Amino acid sequence: xxxxxxxxxxxxxxxxxxxxxxxxxxxxxxxxxxxxxxxxxxxxxxxxxxxxxxxxxxxxxxxxxxxxxxxxxxxxxxxxxxxxxxxxxxxxxxxxxxxxxxxxxxxxxxxxxxxxxxxxxxxxxxxxxxxxxxxxxxxxxxxxxxxxxxxxxxxxxxxxxxxxxxxxxxxxxxxxxxxxxxxxxxxxxxxxxxxxxxxxxxxxxxxxxxxxxxxxxxxxxxxxxxxxxxxxxxxxxxxxxxxxxxxxxxxxxxxxxxxxxxxxxxxxxxxxxxxxxxxxxxxxxxxxxxxxxxxxxxxxxxxxxxxxxxxxxxxxxxxxxxxxxxxxxxxxxxxxxxxxxxxxxxxxxxxxxxxxxxxxxxxxxxxxxxxxxxxxxxxx
Numbered sequence: 001x002x003x004x005x006x007x008x009x010x011x012x013x014x015x016x017x018x019x020x021x022x023x024x025x026x027x028x029x030x031x032x033x034x035x036x037x038x039x040x041x042x043x044x045x046x047x048x049x050x051x052x053x054x055x056x057x058x059x060x061x062x063x064x065x066x067x068x069x070x071x072x073x074x075x076x077x078x079x080x081x082x083x084x085x086x087x088x089x090x091x092x093x094x095x096x097x098x099x100x101x102x103x104x105x106x107x108x109x110x111x112x113x114x115x116x117x118x119x120x121x122x123x124x125x126x127x128x129x130x131x132x133x134x135x136x137x138x139x140x141x142x143x144x145x146x147x148x149x150x151x152x153x154x155x156x157x158x159x160x161x162x163x164x165x166x167x168x169x170x171x172x173x174x175x176x177x178x179x180x181x182x183x184x185x186x187x188x189x190x191x192x193x194x195x196x197x198x199x200x201x202x203x204x205x206x207x208x209x210x211x212x213x214x215x216x217x218x219x220x221x222x223x224x225x226x227x228x229x230x231x232x233x234x235x236x237x238x239x240x241x242x243x244x245x246x247x248x249x250x251x252x253x254x255x256x257x258x259x260x261x262x263x264x265x266x267x268x269x270x271x272x273x274x275x276x277x278x279x280x281x282x283x284x285x286x287x288x289x290x291x292x293x294x295x296x297x298x299x300x301x302x303x304x305x306x307x308x309x310x311x312x313x314x315x316x317x318x319x320x321x322x323x324x325x326x327x328x329x330x331x332x333x334x335x336x337x338x339x340x341x342x343x344x345x346x347x348x349x350x351x352x353x354x355x356x357x358x359x360x361x362x363x364x365x366x367x368x369x370x371x372x373x374x375x376x377x378x379x380x
Contacts, residue, residue, distance in 0.1 A: 005032075005362060008098035008121075010040035010112025012047035016268040017106045020128050020149075021047075022054070023169040024102065027351040028358065038096070040089060040112040047108075059092055061085040063107055082111060089115035100361050102126055103143075105133060113139050122361045126354075128168050128269035130297035132156050147357055149269050149347070150301050166354045167347025168273040173254040175348065179279040179339040181261055185329050188260035188280075189221040196266050198285065198313050200229055203264060204236035204244075206322040211240045217329060219244040220259060262329045267299035267310075275302065276346035281338035282308040283324055285316070307342030 007028060009021045018041075025037045038057035041047035051058040063081045089111060101116040103109040103125045116123045123143040127136045130150040140146045140161040148154055149168035157163050187207070191199045200223050207219060223233050225248050237244035250256045257263075257278040265271050267284040275282045282302065286295035302308035311324060328334060 004034045004036045006036045006038065006096055006098040008038055008040060008101045009104060010101055011104035011106040011109030012041040012045040013106035015046055016128060016270055017104050018047045018050055019270050020126065020168060021104045023171050024354060027169055027355060031355055040108055042108040045106065045108065059089065061088065061108055061111055063111065085111035086115045090119060093119060100124065100358065103139065105136060110135060117142055124357060124361060127153055129153065129294040130301055131292045131294035133291060144361055145357065147354055152297060152301060164357055166357060167350030168269055169350045169354055170273050170277045174257065174274050175277045177254045177258045177278045181332050184216045184218055185261035186218045186220060186259055187329055188256065188263040189219065190263060190265040190271060191222060191224060199264065200233050202318060202321055204233055205318045206325055207242055208240040209318060209322040210326060211242055215330065220256065222247045222250050224248060261335060267295040269298050272298045272302055273347055276307065276342045277348065279339035279343040281328065281335045283311055283328065284308050285311045285313050288313050302342055302345060305341050305345050307338055307345055
Protein backbone atom coordinates (compact mmCIF):
# COMPACT_ATOMS: atom_id res chain seq x y z
CA UNK A 1 0.00 0.00 0.00
CA UNK A 2 1.42 3.39 -1.04
CA UNK A 3 -1.23 5.63 0.48
CA UNK A 4 -2.81 6.26 3.84
CA UNK A 5 -5.79 4.00 4.60
CA UNK A 6 -9.25 5.47 4.09
CA UNK A 7 -12.28 5.10 6.35
CA UNK A 8 -15.58 6.26 4.86
CA UNK A 9 -18.56 6.97 7.13
CA UNK A 10 -21.92 7.07 5.36
CA UNK A 11 -25.20 8.42 6.68
CA UNK A 12 -26.76 11.37 8.41
CA UNK A 13 -29.92 13.39 8.16
CA UNK A 14 -30.34 14.41 11.80
CA UNK A 15 -28.05 15.01 14.74
CA UNK A 16 -28.82 11.48 15.92
CA UNK A 17 -26.80 10.15 12.98
CA UNK A 18 -24.33 12.97 12.35
CA UNK A 19 -23.01 13.34 15.90
CA UNK A 20 -22.18 9.62 16.32
CA UNK A 21 -20.43 9.73 12.94
CA UNK A 22 -18.30 12.70 14.04
CA UNK A 23 -17.54 11.12 17.41
CA UNK A 24 -16.40 7.92 15.71
CA UNK A 25 -14.29 9.87 13.21
CA UNK A 26 -12.60 11.88 15.96
CA UNK A 27 -11.85 8.73 17.97
CA UNK A 28 -10.38 6.97 14.92
CA UNK A 29 -8.18 9.94 14.04
CA UNK A 30 -6.97 10.22 17.62
CA UNK A 31 -5.81 6.59 17.57
CA UNK A 32 -4.56 6.53 13.97
CA UNK A 33 -3.51 10.11 13.05
CA UNK A 34 -2.58 9.15 9.47
CA UNK A 35 -6.00 7.62 8.80
CA UNK A 36 -7.94 9.48 6.09
CA UNK A 37 -11.60 9.80 7.14
CA UNK A 38 -14.26 11.05 4.75
CA UNK A 39 -18.04 11.09 4.70
CA UNK A 40 -21.06 10.44 2.51
CA UNK A 41 -24.18 12.41 3.40
CA UNK A 42 -27.30 14.03 1.97
CA UNK A 43 -27.71 17.57 0.69
CA UNK A 44 -30.88 17.90 2.75
CA UNK A 45 -29.35 16.60 5.98
CA UNK A 46 -27.74 18.34 8.94
CA UNK A 47 -24.37 17.05 7.71
CA UNK A 48 -24.54 19.41 4.71
CA UNK A 49 -23.93 22.28 7.12
CA UNK A 50 -21.95 20.74 9.97
CA UNK A 51 -19.39 18.71 8.05
CA UNK A 52 -18.14 21.48 5.73
CA UNK A 53 -17.97 23.85 8.70
CA UNK A 54 -15.58 21.38 10.34
CA UNK A 55 -13.51 21.14 7.18
CA UNK A 56 -14.48 17.49 6.63
CA UNK A 57 -14.27 15.80 3.23
CA UNK A 58 -17.88 14.93 2.43
CA UNK A 59 -19.74 13.81 -0.67
CA UNK A 60 -23.29 15.15 -0.50
CA UNK A 61 -25.99 13.29 -2.40
CA UNK A 62 -29.22 14.68 -3.85
CA UNK A 63 -31.52 12.17 -2.19
CA UNK A 64 -34.90 12.22 -0.49
CA UNK A 65 -36.30 9.96 2.19
CA UNK A 66 -39.18 7.61 1.49
CA UNK A 67 -40.79 7.59 4.94
CA UNK A 68 -44.33 8.91 4.56
CA UNK A 69 -43.81 9.51 0.83
CA UNK A 70 -46.29 8.60 -1.86
CA UNK A 71 -45.80 5.79 -4.33
CA UNK A 72 -44.45 8.03 -7.09
CA UNK A 73 -41.77 9.57 -4.89
CA UNK A 74 -40.77 6.17 -3.56
CA UNK A 75 -40.35 4.87 -7.09
CA UNK A 76 -38.40 8.00 -8.05
CA UNK A 77 -36.03 7.53 -5.10
CA UNK A 78 -35.54 3.80 -5.58
CA UNK A 79 -35.34 3.73 -9.38
CA UNK A 80 -33.58 7.03 -10.04
CA UNK A 81 -32.02 8.79 -7.04
CA UNK A 82 -30.54 5.69 -5.41
CA UNK A 83 -28.85 4.26 -8.56
CA UNK A 84 -27.62 7.75 -9.46
CA UNK A 85 -26.15 8.21 -5.97
CA UNK A 86 -24.43 4.81 -6.04
CA UNK A 87 -22.92 5.62 -9.45
CA UNK A 88 -21.71 8.99 -8.15
CA UNK A 89 -20.05 7.36 -5.15
CA UNK A 90 -18.31 4.72 -7.27
CA UNK A 91 -16.99 7.39 -9.65
CA UNK A 92 -15.45 9.23 -6.71
CA UNK A 93 -13.97 6.03 -5.39
CA UNK A 94 -11.94 5.54 -8.57
CA UNK A 95 -9.40 7.91 -7.03
CA UNK A 96 -9.98 7.28 -3.31
CA UNK A 97 -11.58 3.90 -2.76
CA UNK A 98 -12.05 3.35 1.00
CA UNK A 99 -10.68 0.38 2.86
CA UNK A 100 -13.77 0.21 5.08
CA UNK A 101 -17.23 1.78 5.02
CA UNK A 102 -19.20 2.34 8.22
CA UNK A 103 -22.91 2.99 7.76
CA UNK A 104 -24.40 5.04 10.60
CA UNK A 105 -28.01 5.23 9.41
CA UNK A 106 -30.14 7.62 7.41
CA UNK A 107 -30.94 7.31 3.72
CA UNK A 108 -27.43 8.34 2.62
CA UNK A 109 -26.19 5.25 4.42
CA UNK A 110 -28.13 3.02 2.00
CA UNK A 111 -26.31 4.51 -1.00
CA UNK A 112 -22.94 4.17 0.68
CA UNK A 113 -23.53 0.56 1.69
CA UNK A 114 -24.82 -0.35 -1.79
CA UNK A 115 -21.76 1.21 -3.43
CA UNK A 116 -19.46 -0.57 -0.99
CA UNK A 117 -21.03 -3.96 -1.64
CA UNK A 118 -20.72 -3.53 -5.40
CA UNK A 119 -17.12 -2.32 -5.02
CA UNK A 120 -16.20 -5.14 -2.61
CA UNK A 121 -15.43 -2.71 0.20
CA UNK A 122 -16.00 -4.24 3.67
CA UNK A 123 -19.09 -2.85 5.41
CA UNK A 124 -19.64 -2.39 9.14
CA UNK A 125 -22.93 -0.92 10.35
CA UNK A 126 -23.47 1.17 13.46
CA UNK A 127 -26.94 1.14 15.05
CA UNK A 128 -27.35 3.78 17.75
CA UNK A 129 -30.85 2.93 18.98
CA UNK A 130 -32.11 0.29 21.40
CA UNK A 131 -34.65 -0.69 18.73
CA UNK A 132 -32.76 -1.11 15.42
CA UNK A 133 -34.22 0.63 12.41
CA UNK A 134 -35.60 -1.22 9.41
CA UNK A 135 -32.70 -0.13 7.17
CA UNK A 136 -30.03 -1.52 9.49
CA UNK A 137 -32.03 -4.67 10.21
CA UNK A 138 -32.19 -5.25 6.45
CA UNK A 139 -28.61 -4.28 5.57
CA UNK A 140 -27.06 -6.11 8.52
CA UNK A 141 -27.18 -9.47 6.73
CA UNK A 142 -24.89 -8.02 4.02
CA UNK A 143 -22.35 -6.48 6.40
CA UNK A 144 -19.38 -7.94 8.20
CA UNK A 145 -20.96 -6.98 11.52
CA UNK A 146 -23.20 -4.39 13.17
CA UNK A 147 -22.09 -2.37 16.19
CA UNK A 148 -24.91 -1.77 18.68
CA UNK A 149 -25.23 1.28 20.88
CA UNK A 150 -27.43 -0.52 23.43
CA UNK A 151 -27.42 -4.15 24.51
CA UNK A 152 -31.23 -4.18 24.24
CA UNK A 153 -30.88 -3.95 20.45
CA UNK A 154 -29.31 -7.41 20.20
CA UNK A 155 -32.63 -9.10 20.91
CA UNK A 156 -34.18 -7.41 17.86
CA UNK A 157 -31.57 -8.55 15.33
CA UNK A 158 -31.77 -11.69 13.19
CA UNK A 159 -29.96 -14.58 14.87
CA UNK A 160 -27.54 -15.05 11.96
CA UNK A 161 -26.38 -11.41 12.02
CA UNK A 162 -22.98 -10.81 13.62
CA UNK A 163 -23.67 -8.08 16.19
CA UNK A 164 -21.34 -6.56 18.78
CA UNK A 165 -22.52 -4.34 21.65
CA UNK A 166 -20.05 -1.46 21.69
CA UNK A 167 -22.08 1.37 23.21
CA UNK A 168 -22.51 4.76 21.55
CA UNK A 169 -19.44 6.95 21.25
CA UNK A 170 -19.91 10.22 23.14
CA UNK A 171 -17.60 13.12 22.38
CA UNK A 172 -14.70 13.48 24.82
CA UNK A 173 -15.56 16.96 26.08
CA UNK A 174 -19.08 15.80 26.94
CA UNK A 175 -17.83 12.63 28.66
CA UNK A 176 -15.64 14.82 30.86
CA UNK A 177 -18.68 16.81 32.05
CA UNK A 178 -20.34 15.90 35.35
CA UNK A 179 -23.66 16.88 36.87
CA UNK A 180 -23.59 19.16 39.88
CA UNK A 181 -26.31 21.06 41.75
CA UNK A 182 -26.88 24.79 41.27
CA UNK A 183 -28.67 27.54 43.17
CA UNK A 184 -31.21 28.32 41.90
CA UNK A 185 -31.68 25.06 40.00
CA UNK A 186 -31.60 25.19 36.21
CA UNK A 187 -33.98 23.24 33.97
CA UNK A 188 -32.60 22.18 30.59
CA UNK A 189 -35.04 21.65 27.71
CA UNK A 190 -33.70 19.75 24.70
CA UNK A 191 -35.75 18.66 21.72
CA UNK A 192 -32.93 17.43 19.49
CA UNK A 193 -31.34 19.07 16.46
CA UNK A 194 -34.74 19.93 14.95
CA UNK A 195 -36.55 20.99 18.11
CA UNK A 196 -39.66 19.34 19.59
CA UNK A 197 -43.09 20.91 19.17
CA UNK A 198 -44.52 19.30 22.31
CA UNK A 199 -41.67 20.46 24.54
CA UNK A 200 -41.66 23.93 23.01
CA UNK A 201 -45.38 24.33 23.70
CA UNK A 202 -45.77 22.52 27.02
CA UNK A 203 -42.65 23.16 29.07
CA UNK A 204 -42.90 26.99 29.13
CA UNK A 205 -46.54 26.73 30.27
CA UNK A 206 -45.62 24.23 33.00
CA UNK A 207 -42.85 26.59 34.10
CA UNK A 208 -45.35 29.43 34.28
CA UNK A 209 -47.39 27.32 36.70
CA UNK A 210 -44.32 26.66 38.87
CA UNK A 211 -43.62 30.40 39.03
CA UNK A 212 -47.19 31.05 40.15
CA UNK A 213 -46.54 28.58 42.97
CA UNK A 214 -43.51 30.61 44.07
CA UNK A 215 -40.75 28.33 42.83
CA UNK A 216 -37.38 29.88 41.98
CA UNK A 217 -35.46 28.43 39.03
CA UNK A 218 -33.90 29.30 35.67
CA UNK A 219 -34.22 27.68 32.25
CA UNK A 220 -32.08 26.98 29.20
CA UNK A 221 -34.32 25.91 26.31
CA UNK A 222 -33.11 24.74 22.88
CA UNK A 223 -36.08 25.25 20.58
CA UNK A 224 -34.75 24.42 17.10
CA UNK A 225 -34.22 26.66 14.08
CA UNK A 226 -37.76 28.00 13.53
CA UNK A 227 -37.70 31.75 14.27
CA UNK A 228 -41.42 32.02 15.02
CA UNK A 229 -41.13 29.22 17.59
CA UNK A 230 -38.15 30.90 19.22
CA UNK A 231 -40.12 34.14 19.49
CA UNK A 232 -43.21 32.43 20.92
CA UNK A 233 -41.25 30.43 23.51
CA UNK A 234 -39.32 33.54 24.57
CA UNK A 235 -42.55 35.49 25.05
CA UNK A 236 -44.11 32.73 27.16
CA UNK A 237 -41.18 32.70 29.57
CA UNK A 238 -41.03 36.50 29.64
CA UNK A 239 -44.73 36.77 30.55
CA UNK A 240 -44.02 34.86 33.76
CA UNK A 241 -40.75 36.73 34.48
CA UNK A 242 -38.83 33.47 34.18
CA UNK A 243 -35.12 33.92 33.63
CA UNK A 244 -34.61 31.84 30.50
CA UNK A 245 -31.96 31.47 27.84
CA UNK A 246 -33.62 30.50 24.55
CA UNK A 247 -31.38 29.00 21.87
CA UNK A 248 -32.09 27.72 18.35
CA UNK A 249 -29.14 25.34 18.55
CA UNK A 250 -26.25 24.71 20.92
CA UNK A 251 -22.66 24.37 19.71
CA UNK A 252 -21.26 23.71 23.19
CA UNK A 253 -23.24 20.79 24.58
CA UNK A 254 -20.71 20.18 27.36
CA UNK A 255 -21.41 23.65 28.77
CA UNK A 256 -25.15 23.07 28.29
CA UNK A 257 -25.09 19.86 30.34
CA UNK A 258 -22.75 21.33 32.97
CA UNK A 259 -25.16 24.20 33.65
CA UNK A 260 -28.23 22.06 34.43
CA UNK A 261 -29.81 20.29 37.38
CA UNK A 262 -32.60 18.48 35.51
CA UNK A 263 -33.21 17.96 31.80
CA UNK A 264 -36.42 17.28 29.95
CA UNK A 265 -35.78 15.95 26.48
CA UNK A 266 -36.66 13.70 23.59
CA UNK A 267 -34.87 10.38 23.82
CA UNK A 268 -32.74 10.04 20.74
CA UNK A 269 -29.92 7.55 21.24
CA UNK A 270 -27.18 10.15 21.61
CA UNK A 271 -29.20 12.31 24.01
CA UNK A 272 -29.69 9.26 26.25
CA UNK A 273 -26.00 8.33 26.14
CA UNK A 274 -24.81 11.90 26.68
CA UNK A 275 -27.15 12.24 29.66
CA UNK A 276 -25.74 9.00 31.09
CA UNK A 277 -22.11 10.05 30.63
CA UNK A 278 -22.75 13.42 32.30
CA UNK A 279 -24.90 11.90 35.03
CA UNK A 280 -27.73 14.21 34.01
CA UNK A 281 -31.09 13.40 35.70
CA UNK A 282 -33.62 13.44 32.89
CA UNK A 283 -37.33 13.35 32.19
CA UNK A 284 -37.57 11.73 28.77
CA UNK A 285 -40.59 12.36 26.56
CA UNK A 286 -40.23 9.92 23.65
CA UNK A 287 -41.51 11.07 20.28
CA UNK A 288 -44.72 9.03 19.82
CA UNK A 289 -44.31 8.87 16.04
CA UNK A 290 -40.71 7.65 16.10
CA UNK A 291 -40.19 4.58 13.93
CA UNK A 292 -40.75 1.34 15.85
CA UNK A 293 -41.17 3.47 19.00
CA UNK A 294 -37.37 3.46 19.22
CA UNK A 295 -37.20 6.56 21.42
CA UNK A 296 -39.17 4.81 24.16
CA UNK A 297 -36.80 1.85 23.99
CA UNK A 298 -33.84 4.24 24.28
CA UNK A 299 -35.33 6.06 27.27
CA UNK A 300 -36.11 2.80 29.08
CA UNK A 301 -32.41 1.93 29.16
CA UNK A 302 -31.86 4.67 31.76
CA UNK A 303 -35.33 4.54 33.30
CA UNK A 304 -34.88 0.85 34.12
CA UNK A 305 -31.87 1.71 36.31
CA UNK A 306 -33.58 4.75 37.92
CA UNK A 307 -31.37 7.23 36.07
CA UNK A 308 -34.34 8.80 34.31
CA UNK A 309 -38.13 8.90 34.14
CA UNK A 310 -40.16 8.27 30.99
CA UNK A 311 -43.21 10.48 30.42
CA UNK A 312 -45.97 9.60 27.97
CA UNK A 313 -46.60 12.61 25.73
CA UNK A 314 -50.15 11.51 24.89
CA UNK A 315 -51.07 11.36 28.60
CA UNK A 316 -49.25 14.53 29.63
CA UNK A 317 -51.15 17.70 30.55
CA UNK A 318 -49.65 21.00 31.69
CA UNK A 319 -50.62 20.20 35.30
CA UNK A 320 -49.03 16.73 35.23
CA UNK A 321 -45.88 18.07 33.61
CA UNK A 322 -45.62 20.84 36.20
CA UNK A 323 -46.00 18.23 38.97
CA UNK A 324 -43.16 16.12 37.55
CA UNK A 325 -40.91 19.17 37.23
CA UNK A 326 -41.76 20.22 40.77
CA UNK A 327 -41.09 16.72 42.16
CA UNK A 328 -37.67 16.43 40.55
CA UNK A 329 -36.15 19.87 40.00
CA UNK A 330 -36.23 20.93 43.64
CA UNK A 331 -35.26 17.61 45.30
CA UNK A 332 -31.47 17.60 45.49
CA UNK A 333 -31.26 14.12 47.01
CA UNK A 334 -33.43 12.61 44.28
CA UNK A 335 -31.39 14.33 41.58
CA UNK A 336 -28.15 13.05 43.11
CA UNK A 337 -29.44 9.46 43.16
CA UNK A 338 -30.60 9.71 39.57
CA UNK A 339 -27.25 11.14 38.56
CA UNK A 340 -25.31 8.26 40.12
CA UNK A 341 -27.60 5.69 38.52
CA UNK A 342 -27.20 7.29 35.09
CA UNK A 343 -23.40 7.33 35.41
CA UNK A 344 -23.38 3.64 36.28
CA UNK A 345 -25.04 2.87 32.93
CA UNK A 346 -22.88 5.19 30.83
CA UNK A 347 -20.99 3.80 27.79
CA UNK A 348 -17.58 5.14 28.78
CA UNK A 349 -15.74 2.37 26.89
CA UNK A 350 -17.68 2.76 23.61
CA UNK A 351 -14.83 4.44 21.76
CA UNK A 352 -12.37 1.67 22.65
CA UNK A 353 -14.92 -0.98 21.70
CA UNK A 354 -15.73 0.55 18.33
CA UNK A 355 -12.10 1.12 17.39
CA UNK A 356 -11.38 -2.51 18.20
CA UNK A 357 -14.09 -3.56 15.76
CA UNK A 358 -12.88 -1.19 13.05
CA UNK A 359 -9.30 -2.34 13.56
CA UNK A 360 -10.31 -5.93 12.85
CA UNK A 361 -11.52 -4.93 9.38
CA UNK A 362 -8.55 -2.65 8.63
CA UNK A 363 -5.66 -5.03 9.42
CA UNK A 364 -3.69 -4.40 6.23
CA UNK A 365 -4.06 -0.59 6.20
CA UNK A 366 -3.26 -0.32 9.89
CA UNK A 367 -0.15 -2.45 9.39
CA UNK A 368 0.85 0.12 6.76
CA UNK A 369 0.49 2.88 9.35
CA UNK A 370 2.58 0.94 11.84
CA UNK A 371 5.39 0.39 9.31
CA UNK A 372 5.24 4.04 8.28
CA UNK A 373 5.74 5.13 11.90
CA UNK A 374 8.62 2.68 12.31
CA UNK A 375 10.34 4.01 9.20
CA UNK A 376 10.00 7.57 10.41
CA UNK A 377 11.50 6.57 13.74
CA UNK A 378 14.43 4.84 12.06
CA UNK A 379 15.14 7.89 9.85
CA UNK A 380 15.03 10.17 12.88
